[in-house]
Amino acid sequence: QVQLQQSGPGLVKPSQTLSLTCVISGDTVSNNNDGWAWIRKPPSRGLEWLGRAFYRSKWHYDYAAHVESRIAINPDTSKNQLSLHLHSVTPDDTAIYYCAKTRALGQGIVSWGQGTLVTVSS
Amino acid sequence: DIVMTQSPLSLPVTPGEPASISCRSSQSLLQTNGNTYLDWYLQKPGQSPQLLIYLASNRASGVPDRFSGSGSGTDFTLRISRVEAEDVGLYYCMQALQSPFTFGPGTKVDIK
Numbered sequence: 001q002v003q004l005q006q007s008g009p010g011l012v013k014p015s016q017t018l019s020l021t022c023v024i025s026g027d028t029v030s031n032n033n034d035g036w037a038w039i040r041k042p043p044s045r046g047l048e049w050l051g052r053a054f055y056r057s058k059w060h061y062d063y064a065a066h067v068e069s070r071i072a073i074n075p076d077t078s079k080n081q082l083s084l085h086l087h088s089v090t091p092d093d094t095a096i097y098y099c100a101k102t103r104a105l106g107q108g109i110v111s112w113g114q115g116t117l118v119t120v121s122s
Numbered sequence: 123d124i125v126m127t128q129s130p131l132s133l134p135v136t137p138g139e140p141a142s143i144s145c146r147s148s149q150s151l152l153q154t155n156g157n158t159y160l161d162w163y164l165q166k167p168g169q170s171p172q173l174l175i176y177l178a179s180n181r182a183s184g185v186p187d188r189f190s191g192s193g194s195g196t197d198f199t200l201r202i203s204r205v206e207a208e209d210v211g212l213y214y215c216m217q218a219l220q221s222p223f224t225f226g227p228g229t230k231v232d233i234k
Binding site: 037039041045046047048049051052062063064065098102103105106107108109110112113114115 | 123157159161163165170171172173175176177182212214216218221222223224225226227228
């Protein structure tokens with residue numbers, strides 16, 4: 001049973017960097033079959049895909065266009081965890097952030113972290 | 123990016139009655155391997171989302187058989203044969219054909 005435990009600050013000031021960590025247990029971040037994603041739910045909007053990292057002999061990344069210029073998703077194999085860094089945040093980045101495991105071959109997002117509410121405010 | 127739309131955006135339901143949600147994609151989600159890359163998720167109040175359906179019509183592990191998915195190409199439907207009170211929440215379709223994956227706007231299901 002995969003478990004994803006998220007941590008990080010709940011309040012970030014505008015123009016600063018939002019950083020969250022997702023510790024993975026019951027699986028390996030560098031497995032060759034799956035991917036690891038960050039998804040968010042802003043207060044008045046639906047779910048938004050931010051991006052993912054996946055390992056297929058080397059690391060691959062893909063990011064949503066609306067955050068591509070200021071996002072980084074970093075896997076850490078030594079700690080078996082995934083981090084999210086979102087730079088130059090604005091109040092529009094206020095949301096519940098989720099890390100998630102995506103199965104290969106279109107089998108869906110099968111595991112989700114508990115979610116972290118991040119508020120961007122001075 | 124592939125744009126996903128859903129209808130209705132709000133769906134009041136009566137327990138025991140059927141319900142359905144439609145989802146449309148801006149381009150076909152059929153891949154050359156024959157699979158259609160469309161998922162359905164439910165986010166219950168106060169919880170993380172959960173996978174209901176993958177590859178358009180495959181129920182995820184542990185999902186009750188009152189949930190079913192159908193459709194092809196660009197038009198898809200999620201059906202609940204008999205709604206139960208625990209089915210309230212936000213329902214999302216998501217395309218997984220092309221990166222970045224994209225979600226529909228969500229359909230809020232609540233009890234009449």
